[in-house]
Amino acid sequence: MTDILEVAREQVLGRGVGLSQEQLVEVLRSPDEQLDDLLALAHEVRVKWCGEEVEVEGIISLKTGGCPEDCHFCSQSGQFTSPVRSVWLNIPELVEAAKETAKTGATEFCIVAAVRGPDERLMAQVKAGIEAINAEVDINIACSLGMLTQAQVDELKAMGVHRYNHNLESARSYFGDVVTTHSFEERWETCLMVRDSGMELCCGGLVGMGESLEQRAELAAQLAELEPHEVPLNFLNPRPGTPFGDMEIMAGKDALRTIAAFRLAMPKTVLRYAGGRELTLGDLGTREGLLGGINAVIVGNYLTTLGRPATADLDLLADLKMPVKELQKTL
Amino acid sequence: MTTVLYCGHCGRETGDGAHEACRRALTLEPPRYCDQCRRRMIVQVHPMGWTARCSTHGELFSS
Numbered sequence: 276m277t278d279i280l281e282v283a284r285e286q287v288l289g290r291g292v293g294l295s296q297e298q299l300v301e302v303l304r305s306p307d308e309q310l311d312d313l314l315a316l317a318h319e320v321r322v323k324w325c326g327e328e329v330e331v332e333g334i335i336s337l338k339t340g341g342c343p344e345d346c347h348f349c350s351q352s353g354q355f356t357s358p359v360r361s362v363w364l365n366i367p368e369l370v371e372a373a374k375e376t377a378k379t380g381a382t383e384f385c386i387v388a389a390v391r392g393p394d395e396r397l398m399a400q401v402k403a404g405i406e407a408i409n410a411e412v413d414i415n416i417a418c419s420l421g422m423l424t425q426a427q428v429d430e431l432k433a434m435g436v437h438r439y440n441h442n443l444e445s446a447r448s449y450f451g452d453v454v455t456t457h458s459f460e461e462r463w464e465t466c467l468m469v470r471d472s473g474m475e476l477c478c479g480g481l482v483g484m485g486e487s488l489e490q491r492a493e494l495a496a497q498l499a500e501l502e503p504h505e506v507p508l509n510f511l512n513p514r515p516g517t518p519f520g521d522m523e524i525m526a527g528k529d530a531l532r533t534i535a536a537f538r539l540a541m542p543k544t545v546l547r548y549a550g551g552r553e554l555t556l557g558d559l560g561t562r563e564g565l566l567g568g569i570n571a572v573i574v575g576n577y578l579t580t581l582g583r584p585a586t587a588d589l590d591l592l593a594d595l596k597m598p599v600k601e602l603q604k605t606l
Numbered sequence: 607m608t609t610v611l612y613c614g615h616c617g618r619e620t621g622d623g624a625h626e627a628c629r630r631a632l633t634l635e636p637p638r639y640c641d642q643c644r645r646r647m648i649v650q651v652h653p654m655g656w657t658a659r660c661s662t663h664g665e666l667f668s669s
Contacts, residue, residue: 333653334653335652335653336650336651339649339650339651358617358638358639358646359638359649360646360647360648360649362648362649362650364650368650368652371652372652372653375652375653375654376653379653515616553634554634574653575652575653575654576651576652576653576654576655576656577651578651579635579649579651580634580635580651581633581634581635581636581651581656582634585653585654
């Protein structure tokens, strides 16, 4: 039997063709003794097809908590007994957050709202926020506002939104165990509309939510099918009061294998460290992931939890001699 | 100096258990409960910091 790493070297590194779902299962089942070789190959793939640069982004919650959806990993659902209270950010604070983010060298600033989809009030607040940020800060603006209609896609594009985030969250076959208030297909449809609009599509998911290795591979393959510009990879951070609040934190080696597998599924995408890496990987694992397929980071804090200090990540990138991607307005 | 009565992470009384896990958790998340009255606070997390406001006991900031 041919070793999966040999196959990946010829297929992904050599020809830029991502691994199939079945091949990804083999990668995710590979033994610990092969992990260093797997990460080294994923890094080679990243450098060959994406380059040395790392994309830096900051995120901010415009509307926190009180979400009507029941995503079982999320502390912002209004359906659980999470201690997170509902609150809106005002425009001056939003602009200040964009300035803080730009000071780190970040090229992306993502405005996020905990909603099923945006209503008129939220769209108006986003429009006002984007105008205020553009007046004072030189940074690409992304949004993550839930499921969209075609009219809302068009409106966001007209506002100058550079990239839109809408994660698949989990594989189609596991989605019903994670969310019951909307379907995988509804999420998929928003992703297609965003992609077809010309905005960059940012679409990832979470791992470590009790899914099988096969379902983890399925998620990677389904993401690859969407061909997103960026894939944020989250590791479950079990939040108190949520249905997944008592789950175990994913093992670091499994997380690293997942990073490599996602890179081998999508050799040309921006693969971003998102939430949960501090708990799952720690400082050493963060470094290994950057040398194992990751080429983008969220700096500073997340939406309701805290990340490593931005300086820790920027110092690490400097230490690894990985240049931070510079701003190029693409829209 | 004010005595801390409640855990900012879980909201239970500080004398009720050791709260070791809560202290670890608070290195990676802001407090959610007021340490004086255990009200759930309104918390805003920013890229480089956070604020947490109790309607009775005022606002806390990240250091």
